[in-house]
Amino acid sequence: xxxxxxxxxxxxxxxxxxxxxxxxxxxxxxxxxxxxxxxxxxxxxxxxxxxxxxxxxxxxxxxxxxxxxxxxxxxxxxxxxxxxxxxxxxxxxxxxxxxxxxxxxxxxxxxxxxxxxxxxxxxxxxxxxxxxxxxxxxxxxxxxxxxxxxxxxxxxxxxxxxxxxxxxxxxxxxxxxxxxxxxxxxxxxxxxxxxxxxxxxxxxxxxxxxxxxxxxxxxxxxxxx
Numbered sequence: 001x002x003x004x005x006x007x008x009x010x011x012x013x014x015x016x017x018x019x020x021x022x023x024x025x026x027x028x029x030x031x032x033x034x035x036x037x038x039x040x041x042x043x044x045x046x047x048x049x050x051x052x053x054x055x056x057x058x059x060x061x062x063x064x065x066x067x068x069x070x071x072x073x074x075x076x077x078x079x080x081x082x083x084x085x086x087x088x089x090x091x092x093x094x095x096x097x098x099x100x101x102x103x104x105x106x107x108x109x110x111x112x113x114x115x116x117x118x119x120x121x122x123x124x125x126x127x128x129x130x131x132x133x134x135x136x137x138x139x140x141x142x143x144x145x146x147x148x149x150x151x152x153x154x155x156x157x158x159x160x161x162x163x164x165x166x167x168x169x170x171x172x173x174x175x176x177x178x179x180x181x182x183x184x185x186x187x188x189x190x191x192x193x194x195x196x197x198x199x200x201x202x203x204x205x206x207x208x209x210x211x212x213x214x215x216x217x218x219x220x221x222x223x224x225x
Contacts, residue, residue: 014049022056028220029059029106034089038068041089042096054102059219061108062089078185086114091123094148095139106219109152110180112159117171120149153219155180156211158190160198174207178216 021027030053032041039045041062053060064082071077086109093099093107109116116123124142131138140148154172157180159165168177179198181191203211217224 015052018049018052018058022058028222029061029108031061031063033063033065034085035065035068040092042092042094042098044096047098050098050102050105054105057104057106059106059108061110062086063110064089064114083111083114086111087116087119087123090114090116090149090152094145095127097139099148099151103151107152108178108219109154111155111157111182112164112168113152113154113172116149116152117154117167118164120146120171150176152176153178153215156194156198157182158186158194160194160201162197162201165198165201174210175215175218177211178219179212 018030021030034040041050064078064085066077067081067085071081075081090107090109090113099105099107124145127145128138128142130136150171150173152172153176154168155178156165156168159168159180181195183191186194198211
């Protein structure tokens with residue numbers, strides 16, 4: 001699979017780079033980080049790029065970055081902060097209207113979407129309460145928000161364990177969950193650990209085929225040939 005990696009701000013040439021990668025290099029999609037110097041993907045600065053990716057129906061793999069703030073002593077960002085950053089990016093894309101304006105972009109969240117499946121209902125209630133308290137007009141009501149969040153794709157990287165996977169399977173559209181290992185960022189041993197847990201998880205044959213390969217082939221049709 002060929003995926004273009006780039007900095008997602010038009011001023012930094014991302015529009016030109018996306019066109020080069022997709023048209024000339026044959027990339028199957030693009031990778032964007034959750035935030036760039038504190039600007040999350042729903043920021044208006046990224047609107048031209050999102051419009052172009054939407055026009056093309058691009059698959060966009062979203063990987064976390066360091067939070068735009070100090071880390072907690074003794075806790076590396078990838079141990080906990082990355083999960084929050086993924087949730088922040090998903091909320092930014094949703095509340096900015098990016099996902100509804102560009103429904104043809106397939107946003108694939110890494111690591112099972114952070115803790116988004118686990119906390120989606122709480123997030124919905126919290127936002128509803130915040131909007132009522134501040135008088136802010138809601139972009140989406142709670143049920144519409146949950147529906148929109150379920151439109152994301154999620155991979156199983158570092159998330160295919162008997163404690164995390166049930167939440168993901170309960171929340172996400174089953175056609176929108178793909179296999180992921182996080183290798184080479186995760187060690188070979190770490191990738192094997194979660195892969196073995198996925199192999200041991202009780203799924204029927206159709207579910208296992210979909211998670212292991214079928215859903216990814218729908219996102220990347222060239223690989224299904």
